[in-house]
Amino acid sequence: MTKDLRYPIGRFQAPKAYNKEELDSFIYTIERFPGLLASEISKIMRVTWNKPYRPEGWTIKQVVHHCADSHMNSFIRFKLALTEENPTIKPYHEDKWAEMEDYLNVPLTHSLKILEALHFRWVVLLKSMTEEDYAKTFFHPEKKRSLSLYEATALYAWHCKHHLAHVMLVTDPE
Structure with a gap:
C-alpha cells in the first residue's frame, strides 16, 4: 500500500461530541507545534527549505509560511x-x-517566530474558554456550514500534525 503523501496522517475526522480530555489533547498539540516544527526545521540545511515534501507539492518554506498564515486566520x-x-x-x-x-x-524563520508568538496567545485564549465558548460557531462559506470552536480546535490540532508530517517527509523520509 502506498502512503498518501498529501495526507500522511490521514484526512481530518471531526469529533462527534465535546470531550474535555480530547480538548486538552488538541490544545496540547497546538501548544507544542511551534517548537516541534522548529526542531524538525533545524534538522535540515537551508537549501532544503526549497525542496518540496512530495512531487508537485509545496516546498518546506511554503508549508511553514502557510502554517503561519492559516493559523493567523484561525485565531x-x-x-x-x-x-x-x-x-x-x-x-x-x-x-x-x-x-x-x-x-x-x-526565510521561513520569520514564520517560525510568528507561529511561536501566535500559538502562545492562541493557547492562552483556548485555555480560558468555557464549554459554552467552544459551542460557539462561525459559518464557513466554502464548507456551506457552521463549525463550532470545538471542531475548529480539533481541526487545527490535526492541521498542526498534518503539516509537521509533511516536514518530516523531508527531515526523516523513512
Missing part, C-alpha cells in the same frame, strides 16, 4: 466567533498565497 476566526453570533468567515486562496513573494523569498 481571528476564533475571536470573531467569540464576539459575534455565527459570523461568516472569509476564505482565502491558499494556493495563490503560496506563490506570493513573501512565501518564495522570505
Whole structure:
C-alpha cells in the first residue's frame, strides 16, 4: 500500500461530541507545534527549505509560511466567533498565497517566530474558554456550514500534525 503523501496522517475526522480530555489533547498539540516544527526545521540545511515534501507539492518554506498564515486566520476566526453570533468567515486562496513573494523569498524563520508568538496567545485564549465558548460557531462559506470552536480546535490540532508530517517527509523520509 502506498502512503498518501498529501495526507500522511490521514484526512481530518471531526469529533462527534465535546470531550474535555480530547480538548486538552488538541490544545496540547497546538501548544507544542511551534517548537516541534522548529526542531524538525533545524534538522535540515537551508537549501532544503526549497525542496518540496512530495512531487508537485509545496516546498518546506511554503508549508511553514502557510502554517503561519492559516493559523493567523484561525485565531481571528476564533475571536470573531467569540464576539459575534455565527459570523461568516472569509476564505482565502491558499494556493495563490503560496506563490506570493513573501512565501518564495522570505526565510521561513520569520514564520517560525510568528507561529511561536501566535500559538502562545492562541493557547492562552483556548485555555480560558468555557464549554459554552467552544459551542460557539462561525459559518464557513466554502464548507456551506457552521463549525463550532470545538471542531475548529480539533481541526487545527490535526492541521498542526498534518503539516509537521509533511516536514518530516523531508527531515526523516523513512
